[in-house]
Structure formats: C-alpha cells, structure tokens
Amino acid sequence: MRKIILSADSTCDLDQSLKERYEVHTYPLHVILGEKQYKDGVDITADDIYKAYEEHHILPKTAAVNVKEYIDYFSPWVEQGYEVIHFNIASSLSSSHQNCCIAAETLGKVYPIDSQNLSTGTALLVLEAAEMINKGMDAETIAEEVKKMVTKVHSSFVLDTLEFLHAGGRCSALATLGANLLNIKPCIEVDNTSGKMKVGKKYRGPLNKVLKKYTVDKLTEYDNLKLDRIFITHSGISEDIIELVRETIEDTVHFNEILVTRAGCTISAHCGPNTLGILFMTE
Known part of the structure; x- marks a missing residue:
C-alpha cells in the first residue's frame, strides 16, 4: 500500500464513523464568536452557535487556516515519507485553499484540491479519493483524477x-x-x-x-x-x-x-x- 494520507478541511462535514471508515484526517477552520476564537467541530458546535444567536443575537465569523498551520499539520507526515492529498472548501468561499497551496509548495509531496464546493459536496470527492488510494493509485494521479470530478x-x-x-x-x-x-x-x-x-x-x-x-x-x-x-x-x-x-x-x-x-x-x-x-x- 502506498504511503498516502487523505485529509480535508473540517468543512467537509464527514462524521467520525465515516472519517474512521475511510481513514480521513481533518483540520478545523476557525470560528470567531464574540470575543473568542474556536476550532470548528473541536470546541464549538452548531448548537453552540444557535444558542449564542438566541441569547445574544450574535453570529460567528469563520477564518481560514493560515499557511503556518497547514505547514505544521502536514510536516510530520511529509517527514515520515508520506504524500498528502488535502481537500479544501471552495476557494471562492475561503482563502484556506490559497494558504494550503503555499504550504504545499514549501513542503512538497502535498496535493491541495480546491473542491469548488462545501460540506458533503467536498466529502463526495474525498470518498472518491479514498477508493482510489485503496486501488493503489499514486497521490499525483489521484489528485488529477479527482480534479476532473469537481464539476x-x-x-x-x-x-x-x-x-x-x-x-x-x-x-x-x-x-x-x-x-x-x-x-x-x-x-x-x-x-x-x-x-x-x-x-x-x-x-x-x-x-x-x-x-x-x-x-x-x-x-x-x-x-x-x-x-x-x-x-x-x-x-x-x-x-x-x-x-x-x-x-x-x-x-x-x-x-x-x-x-x-x-x-x-x-x-x-x-x-x-x-x-x-x-x-x-x-x-
């Protein structure tokens, strides 16, 4: 089996059971609510957002993952000889993909994919990539094939x-x-x-x-x-x-x-x- 890590922004909305089944890692986007900053799905949930809106009439803003965060996230895998395929929320909705591309250029062996989508629209592409990994395809080929499926x-x-x-x-x-x-x-x-x-x-x-x-x-x-x-x-x-x-x-x-x-x-x-x-x- 090739040494490939499959990863995505937390915005792909895969639940824990599907992440385990398809061996998908996720990195959280930032959620800013009032004066505090949280990590999407880690220390804040949708129900927390509804509660804040109901009680204080405030809604959160989301912030992209920055270049350093992506480098720190990918580095341990790259250093161990893995290649990484990472799916981002649409570049029109967040600068996460742009930052991911800069991190990938810095590290090498990382293939960022602009899903041109959000939520489980991104997840559909992630699961396609998982099946290609299981077939033994290499990371670069998988990235190219999945990009053709975006539309x-x-x-x-x-x-x-x-x-x-x-x-x-x-x-x-x-x-x-x-x-x-x-x-x-x-x-x-x-x-x-x-x-x-x-x-x-x-x-x-x-x-x-x-x-x-x-x-x-x-x-x-x-x-x-x-x-x-x-x-x-x-x-x-x-x-x-x-x-x-x-x-x-x-x-x-x-x-x-x-x-x-x-x-x-x-x-x-x-x-x-x-x-x-x-x-x-x-x-």
Whole structure:
C-alpha cells in the first residue's frame, strides 16, 4: 500500500464513523464568536452557535487556516515519507485553499484540491479519493483524477428560514419578511464551477412537503446519476424529516448507500436550523 494520507478541511462535514471508515484526517477552520476564537467541530458546535444567536443575537465569523498551520499539520507526515492529498472548501468561499497551496509548495509531496464546493459536496470527492488510494493509485494521479470530478458534484440545501442569512447580512429585511409571510423556502445551490452559492427554486409550504418535492426535483434533474452514494446533510432537524427524505430518495432512485450527516458550524451559521440538502454526483 502506498504511503498516502487523505485529509480535508473540517468543512467537509464527514462524521467520525465515516472519517474512521475511510481513514480521513481533518483540520478545523476557525470560528470567531464574540470575543473568542474556536476550532470548528473541536470546541464549538452548531448548537453552540444557535444558542449564542438566541441569547445574544450574535453570529460567528469563520477564518481560514493560515499557511503556518497547514505547514505544521502536514510536516510530520511529509517527514515520515508520506504524500498528502488535502481537500479544501471552495476557494471562492475561503482563502484556506490559497494558504494550503503555499504550504504545499514549501513542503512538497502535498496535493491541495480546491473542491469548488462545501460540506458533503467536498466529502463526495474525498470518498472518491479514498477508493482510489485503496486501488493503489499514486497521490499525483489521484489528485488529477479527482480534479476532473469537481464539476460532477451537485450540492444544494433548502432553508426553513432566512433569519440567519439576514442576520449575517446576506439577505435584506424585506426579503426575509416576505419569505416568512409567504412561507417561502428557497433552495440554495452551489455552482460547481466556482463554488459560489446562488438561489435556485423557491418552494412554498410546510417543510415536510417542500423537502419531498425538492428531493424528487433534484434527483429527476439528471439522467446520469452516480449511484454509489448520496448524502443527506442537515443543520439539526427532526428524525421524522430525515426519514421522509430517505424514503423519498429510495422511492425515486436506488443508491447503493444513503449517508446522513449533520453539517458543521460553517453551513449552520449561514443557514440556521432545519436546513437540509441532498448531495450527490453524476457520471
């Protein structure tokens, strides 16, 4: 087996069981809440963010991993003769990828990949790389092959409320008020050529009906689905809703595996609770 370390920014939202199963290491982005700085998923969770918003009406800011942090993180592996493949959150959303590239140039034997995505959109690429490692491919070839898959990842989420987007300055008070009054739940889509987020279809009605319609819409949009796996990723939502979405997927398309994960601080801080998305790939 080749000496390859597989790694990603914490924003890939893989849970502990999947990190262990695929031998994935993660490095946390910084979360700044009030006067304090935390490490995403290490000493702060999405529920901590919701509590701070509820009690003090403050939302966190996220800060990129800096060059020195990446060098300190990768160095022990490189010194032991490992090559490292590291996946970053979209470069349009964070300077982490740029900093990772500088660290990689300094050290050598590190292959940073701009996922042009976030959350388990990045994770889908990470798991593809894990399977290539298991096939015995070398790190440079894996990095090149995975980069070709970036535009085949489809990530989107439905928001239950625009309150967090408004509080974070990403949505006007008028739009928020209108959406709440009309019970509009927008679908936020990731542009897989740039990693930027855009508003897709606007749904209207109760969340359970909206998520069922959204799931069918997304899965019937493509006729070349990659059926290995699909993620259901949420920011904290009821088990009943998760089951409803799982059943809707099963009734629409047969995937080999439906993986459910909870989003970390980055998605949760922007979207708020009761956000859910399905994330998958096409061939």
